[in-house]
Amino acid sequence: MASLLWRDTSKNISAIMERLPVNYALDFDVPKDIEDGYITINRKNFTYHVVISGVMPYSPETEAIAKKKSGLKSIITIEKVEKIEPLSVMEFRAGGKTLETIANFEVGERQVTEIREKYGENLSEDVQNVLDDAKAMGFTIPESVAEEIARRRQEWGEKTYRNILKRIGEEIGNELIDPYEAVGIIAAQSIGEPGTQMTMRTFHFAGVREMNVTLGLPRLIEIVDARRIPSTPSMTIYLKPEYETNDEVVMDVVKRLENTSISDVADIITDIGELTVTVRPDPRKTKDRLIEMEDIMNAINRIKGITVMEDSGQIIIKPQQESFKKLYLLQEQIKGLTIKGINGIKRAIARVEGKEHRWVIYTQGSNLKEVLEVDEVDPTRTYTNDIVEIANVLGIEAARNAILNEALRTLQEQGLNVDVRHLMLVADMMTFSGSVRAVGRTGISGRKSSVLARAAFEITTKHLLRAGVMGEVDKLAGVAENIIVGQPITLGTGAVDIIYKGYPKTKK
Known part of the structure; x- marks a missing residue:
């Protein structure tokens, strides 16, 4: 539904709110089907929402508050005005383009993204039957896997279907972690050992001067260190389907992107x-x-x-x-x-990929927020290698997935195979607090509750001195602190205490 968008003064807004409901005369031809509007004071953010009950042509005989002294064209009847949290002008589109500022008046529609659960309660009967069969065999599977099995069940036949479900159950059983398994140590060893085989190199875009992408060990270090700015920030920009095969539009977007x-x-x-x-x-x-x-x-x-x-x-x-x-x-x-161009995008090149002649734009430099605001860009596929920027623009869940994907891709480019669960553990530890934290003294290791664990990592005297001054207590619940004091760690067999009481003595 279209809304009336306009810039006004605090004085006019106060006058309207004092006399509600009120007629308000504007120097703009307001469409008759308008039912609400948004007011901005600073041109960039809307801070008031108004409910409009009627629109009529301007007449001097009609009693109304005037926005200006001359050039009045329409009168709107305002029933309600409410102050709202600042709403960006860029959330509205007018004339097929996203608005960047409001100079005077616009009629635009708010861009609303509908979020729906893919599965949830809307599972088909076939998918639900697969889930029930798996549960009857003693295990559960994700809805996405059940959907794939249900789609191919008829092709396989009932006997093959049962065998596949049984095999899936066996694989899940083999992959389960034993209680009190030292998952952190195993993950560190599983990533660290292949890391010794990684090379220190960069990828160079053929035919483009000074356009490189850091790979190998330096990139893996950047990821776990949660660097604010990567050494070679870059973006992969996909265009919307209606534009990605249009050469003229692609070249125009490249020109507008490159700073x-x-x-x-x-x-x-x-x-x-x-x-x-x-x-x-x-x-x-x-x-x-x-x-x-x-x-x-x-x-x-x-x-x-x-x-x-x-x-x-x-x-x-x-x-x-x-x-x-x-x-x-x-x-x-x-x-x-x-x-x-866009600030931060130093270079941009377009390349044709696939047999369908689809253009993809690669950049040197990154500015995810502003790139996503370009109308021709597909926001569902466009990607940057700057993890902190992803967290700031798209949220912590997106950053968690970016850490996992970047680490996995970096290792695979070197021909190294690491179980994805180890990388998932690292990504979870770096993001579970709600912000991206480095694996180091300034992040995860430096914020451990154990004094001895913090001291064992880096800057020993600082941690011990601070703990002594603050009177901290170490409960020796982790791995490093128990090893330091010579006690069994609370993992594996060390997690279970067995006490032998013996048989009571019987009187003869």
């Missing part, structure tokens, strides 16, 4: 005698970055207090207030002036 400054495509020459800055575009670089002279001129014209002249394929800029200081500041401003 390009003047210094990337032109030589900047400062003439102290004439007090001018000359921008001389490099034809090879401008062609490589899909930049036209008009794009450079538009960027320079955004600077205030300058005179711009175009002469023989170069741009001459002169500060209106002539001084060496102004000239120096102008030179620095022009060097970093963005012509186009």
